[in-house]
Amino acid sequence: MSIKDDMVVQFNYTLRDEAGEVLETNEGLDPIAYLHGHDNMMPGVEKAMEGKAVGEKFSVTLPPEETYGVRNENGEQRVSIKHLQGAKVWKPGMRAIVSTDQGQRQVTVLKVGKFMATVDINHPLAGRELTFDLEVVDAREATAEEIAHGHAHGVGGHHH
The missing domain is CATH 3.10.50.40 (Chitinase A; domain 3)
Structure with missing residues (x-):
C-alpha cells in the first residue's frame, strides 16, 4: 500500500x-x-x-x-521572564518554551535581565x-x- x-x-x-x-x-x-x-x-x-x-x-x-523555515534575522523579542517555561534560572543559550496565540513555541534565550529576557524566536534548526x-x-x-x-x-x- x-x-x-x-x-x-x-x-x-x-x-x-x-x-x-x-x-x-x-x-x-x-x-x-x-x-x-x-x-x-x-x-x-x-x-x-x-x-x-x-x-x-x-x-x-x-x-x-x-x-x-528560513531564519528571520529580525527574530528577537523581549519577553517577561515569567513567560519563559522550562527552568527557574535563565542564562543565554538556554532553550525555553513560550505560549503564543499560535500555541507553544521554542525560543532561545539571548540576554537575561532582572524582569525581562531577549529571546530569538527562530526555531533552533x-x-x-x-x-x-x-x-x-x-x-x-x-x-x-x-x-x-x-x-x-x-x-x-x-x-x-
Whole structure:
C-alpha cells in the first residue's frame, strides 16, 4: 500500500545536520504518526513520504524552506521572564518554551535581565539544510473521525 492523502503514517526517523551529526532520533521509541495530506508534517518530509510503502527506509536532505523555515534575522523579542517555561534560572543559550496565540513555541534565550529576557524566536534548526533518515513502520487508511479532526489518533498521534 503506497502512502497517499488521508492515510495515517507511522515512521521512525533520525535527523542529521550538515556535517552528518545526529541531532534527534526516535530510535527505540514509539514511531511518529501523522495524517498524510493534512499539513501535520514538515512539507519536505511529507513530500518524501508520498508513494512510499511500509518497510521502506530512505534518506532525504531538505532545504530550510521545507523543514523549520528560513531564519528571520529580525527574530528577537523581549519577553517577561515569567513567560519563559522550562527552568527557574535563565542564562543565554538556554532553550525555553513560550505560549503564543499560535500555541507553544521554542525560543532561545539571548540576554537575561532582572524582569525581562531577549529571546530569538527562530526555531533552533531554522535556516539549516537537514537530512532525515526515515523508515515507514506502518500506513493505513484514516478513520472518518481522524479525517474530520485533521490528525492521527492513537500511538504516536493525538490523544483526546
